[in-house]
Amino acid sequence: QVQLVESGGAVVQPGRSLRLSCATSGFTLSNHAMHWVRQAPGKGPEWLALTSYDGKNTKYADSVKARFTISRDNSKNRVYLQMNSLRLDDTAVYYCAKAFIVGPTFFDYWGQGTLVTVSS
């Protein structure tokens, strides 16, 4: 069955960097676009970033553009989110999510999430 397992969440100070990882299994990663979505405490989810099936195309929300970078290694079945210049309002649970279709999409599978806390 499809499984997505995020890791790398931590407590970090403002301005620092963190790299999240998403290990995938149960499907052929190289056939699917993948996304990162976050959810701040008590809030609705917020879409962050997309990587196309081959990693050649990416897209970002304005809130993270130029600070976060999404990437993937299909040979390792992993998707990554490099987060730089972290701010207090980046505190959230971060999910990787599998695209349901190509292009603007819904998400048919989500990981369990990894918590990032930005605090001084």
Add this chain to the structure above:
Amino acid sequence: EVVLTQSPATLSLSPGERATLSCRASESVSGYLAWYQQRPGQAPRLLIYDSSNRATDIPARFSGSGSGTDFTLTISSLEPEDFAVYYCQQRGSWPLTFGGGTKVEIK
């Protein structure tokens, strides 16, 4: 960006009752709207996509309708496991956006 407004914020109902949840978009998203269920401590789960299509293994008591800017999720008869938070999400344009959620709680 498309802003999704969900109402009500909280819905207090008893098991067996019918639940009607609303999602309004700030501009037309055609039929490109999904609904998710989120239980405490869990990730969102896709229920309905493209307004009215049930996702895999979703019970028939869940149904969706609407187009343009107004959408509805209906749960025909609430089961104990349906008490959760529900979110809508649009894929009509970038960036993809979610609503703020409706909590369905036990009355």
